[in-house]
Amino acid sequence: MTFTLARRAHKMNPSVIREILKITERPNMISFAGGLPSPETFPVQAMQEACARVLSQDGQAALQYAASEGYGPLRDWVAQELTSQGMHVGADQVLITTGSQQGLDLVAKVLVDAGSRVLVETPTYLGALQAFAPMEPRIEGVASDDEGVLPEALERQAEGARLAYLLPNFQNPTGRSMSASRRIRVTQTAAEKGLPLIEDNPYGDLWFDQAPPPALAARYPEGTVYLGSFSKILAPGLRLGYVVAPRTLYPKLLQAKQAADLHSPSFNQRVVAEVLKEGFIQRHIPTIRSRYRLQCQAMLGALEKAYGHTGDGGDDCLSWNRPMGGMFVWARLPAGLKAMDLLPIAVEQGVAFVPGSAFFAENPDPRSLRLSFVTPGLAEIESGVAALARSLEIARNRA
Numbered sequence: 001m002t003f004t005l006a007r008r009a010h011k012m013n014p015s016v017i018r019e020i021l022k023i024t025e026r027p028n029m030i031s032f033a034g035g036l037p038s039p040e041t042f043p044v045q046a047m048q049e050a051c052a053r054v055l056s057q058d059g060q061a062a063l064q065y066a067a068s069e070g071y072g073p074l075r076d077w078v079a080q081e082l083t084s085q086g087m088h089v090g091a092d093q094v095l096i097t098t099g100s101q102q103g104l105d106l107v108a109k110v111l112v113d114a115g116s117r118v119l120v121e122t123p124t125y126l127g128a129l130q131a132f133a134p135m136e137p138r139i140e141g142v143a144s145d146d147e148g149v150l151p152e153a154l155e156r157q158a159e160g161a162r163l164a165y166l167l168p169n170f171q172n173p174t175g176r177s178m179s180a181s182r183r184i185r186v187t188q189t190a191a192e193k194g195l196p197l198i199e200d201n202p203y204g205d206l207w208f209d210q211a212p213p214p215a216l217a218a219r220y221p222e223g224t225v226y227l228g229s230f231s232k233i234l235a236p237g238l239r240l241g242y243v244v245a246p247r248t249l250y251p252k253l254l255q256a257k258q259a260a261d262l263h264s265p266s267f268n269q270r271v272v273a274e275v276l277k278e279g280f281i282q283r284h285i286p287t288i289r290s291r292y293r294l295q296c297q298a299m300l301g302a303l304e305k306a307y308g309h310t311g312d313g314g315d316d317c318l319s320w321n322r323p324m325g326g327m328f329v330w331a332r333l334p335a336g337l338k339a340m341d342l343l344p345i346a347v348e349q350g351v352a353f354v355p356g357s358a359f360f361a362e363n364p365d366p367r368s369l370r371l372s373f374v375t376p377g378l379a380e381i382e383s384g385v386a387a388l389a390r391s392l393e394i395a396r397n398r399a
């Protein structure tokens, strides 16, 4: 049988990362590739106890179909938590989603037509490009520096664009963050131009020494759709995230959600609401932060040891940034080398990473690569960086 595919299906592509993750399943491979949170941070015992309480106190309701908006106490928690961080959110604006990835899919369905101009950072989160692509938009990269999009570039491109998709905190893939002043400029520009912002913030809680400045949604609530996730602060296998939408847009997102999956798993939502009771998250998140801070320091320290500088290697040496939180370091190969060509050599040496070109909407930088420091342990990070350095030497000698 030959199936005639819909036009949008032709726009769907396999995720390069998911393909690379298959390599990392080989024994003894040290993976800087996946964005997988450290399993050591998963609160297994708290989950176990919460599951038992939910089943004994509320078992039948927890296993029944439920409201598409999400479980009330969980929506309340999200609204209170975000309000305590400087946003003004009512629980009626919170839509619980099946991961924030579903939030991206719903936003794309509701806001993007074929041919719509969608603005993204350079580089940006690959999963967002995948979510937008089936809507057949024209995705445009906005010039960005180590603080995110340049306001002048955003201003030039804003006219007539449907939305700008932005990651202000410890961005995937680069680990960079937007300064407070950049946030002001970006939200002012968006408000002046009437440009909707999609603010994706799965990493904001994972800061090392200092909480990031308030969300874009705190400055521009009427025009910002905010996406959050429980994947990085509890566990990704729960598949729970949320969208906070201006009240004018909420009903359409809700209708898209109903069509997509009726509702996110009600059992998981109740378990998470139960786990979050009595300040659990305030005790739990600091443990993740200190673990990731140590792992990041281990990676930066190993890179310094291997290359003899703190990040800026010029054109002849590996360069890297120094993230203040999140899960990723962004690196750049010496001139003349390509990350895609380095990958098979690195895999032979026992280490994997993601070539950065996958994260660009246009004009990919073939020298860039993403290194995740959260999945391997400290000793593995050190030997993984040494293996990376060996593979770079081999690649240089071959070039």
Ligand SMILES: Cc1ncc(COP(=O)(O)O)c(C=O)c1O
Binding pocket: 035, 098, 099, 100, 101, 102, 125, 127, 167, 172, 200, 202, 228, 229, 230, 231, 236, 239, 240, 241
């Ligand atoms: C920037 C960004 N947005 C969204 C997601 C999706 O997260 P989830 O669907 O697990 O909430 C990820 C996952 O890595 C991400 O990095």
